Amino acid sequence: MNAYLEMLRKQNDLPELNEMRSYAEKENVPILEEESMQLLLQVLALTNAERVLEIGSAIGYSALRMASDSRHRKVTTVERERERYEQARFFLARSDYRPSITLLYGDAFDYVEDIAKGPSYDALFVDAAKSHNQSFIDTFAPYVKRGGVIVVDNVLFKGWAANPTEAPKRLQKLARNIHAFNEWFQNHPDFATKFHAVGDGLAVGIKRKTLF
Ligand SMILES: C[S@@+](CC[C@H](N)C(=O)[O-])C[C@H]1O[C@@H](n2cnc3c(N)ncnc32)[C@H](O)[C@@H]1O
Numbered sequence: 001m002n003a004y005l006e007m008l009r010k011q012n013d014l015p016e017l018n019e020m021r022s023y024a025e026k027e028n029v030p031i032l033e034e035e036s037m038q039l040l041l042q043v044l045a046l047t048n049a050e051r052v053l054e055i056g057s058a059i060g061y062s063a064l065r066m067a068s069d070s071r072h073r074k075v076t077t078v079e080r081e082r083e084r085y086e087q088a089r090f091f092l093a094r095s096d097y098r099p100s101i102t103l104l105y106g107d108a109f110d111y112v113e114d115i116a117k118g119p120s121y122d123a124l125f126v127d128a129a130k131s132h133n134q135s136f137i138d139t140f141a142p143y144v145k146r147g148g149v150i151v152v153d154n155v156l157f158k159g160w161a162a163n164p165t166e167a168p169k170r171l172q173k174l175a176r177n178i179h180a181f182n183e184w185f186q187n188h189p190d191f192a193t194k195f196h197a198v199g200d201g202l203a204v205g206i207k208r209k210t211l212f
Pocket of ligand 1: 058108129
C-alpha cells in the first residue's frame with residue numbers, strides 16, 4: 001500500500017527532490033518523512049498559508065516542498081549548521097522556486113529581532129533541536145497570526161516520548177523533555193493542538209483567535 005501511495009505522490013515530484021533525498025540518505029541528514037510531509041502540506045493548504053517560517057532547514061528539502069506546493073507561498077527557513085546551510089544553498093540555487101525561499105544561516109534565536117520587524121507569518125514549522133521546542137514556540141509564535149498554525153515534528157520520538165525508560169540511556173532525558181513539551185503544547189490555552197501518529201509524530205496547533 002505504501003508503495004502505491006508513493007507512486008501516486010511522486011507523479012508530480014520535482015526532479016531535484018530525488019537528488020536531495022539521496023543526499024540526505026547517504027549523508028545521514030534527517031529530513032521530514034513523507035507521511036508527515038503530506039500532512040504538513042495539507043495543513044498549510046487548508047489554512048491558505050502563504051508566509052511560512054521554518055526552524056531547521058537542514059539541506060532545504062522541506063522548504064522546497066513547502067514552497068513548491070503553492071504558487072503564492074513564501075518560505076523563510078533558518079539553519080545553524082554551516083555545512084547543511086551550504087548544501088541547502090547549493091540545491092536551492094538550481095531550483096525554479098529559489099525566489100520563494102529565504103534561506104538564513106545561523107541560530108534561529110539570533111533572528112528574532114529581524115523576524116519581529118516583518119509582517120506576521122501564517123505558519124511556523126518547528127523541525128530543529130528537539131529540546132528547544134518550547135522555547136521556539138515561546139519565541140516565534142508571537143509572530144504567527146491568530147488562526148495561523150504551528151507544526152512540530154518528532155513529537156513521538158520513535159515512541160520514546162511515551163516510554164522514556166525504553167530509550168537508550170543517552171536519549172532518556174530528551175525523551176522526557178519531548179513528553180513534557182507535548183503536555184505543555186496540548187494544554188497551552190493559546191493553541192488548539194492535535195497530535196498525529198504519522199512519521200515520527202506531528203503536532204499541529206492552531207493559534208486561537210480568541211483566548212479560552
Ligand atoms: C531534522 S533537521 C531539519 C530537516 C528539514 N526540516 C527537512 O525536513 O528537510 C533539523 C535541523 O535543525 C537545525 N537546527 C537545530 N537547532 C537549530 C536552531 N536553534 N537554529 C537553526 N537551526 C537549528 C539542525 O542543524 C538540523 O539541520
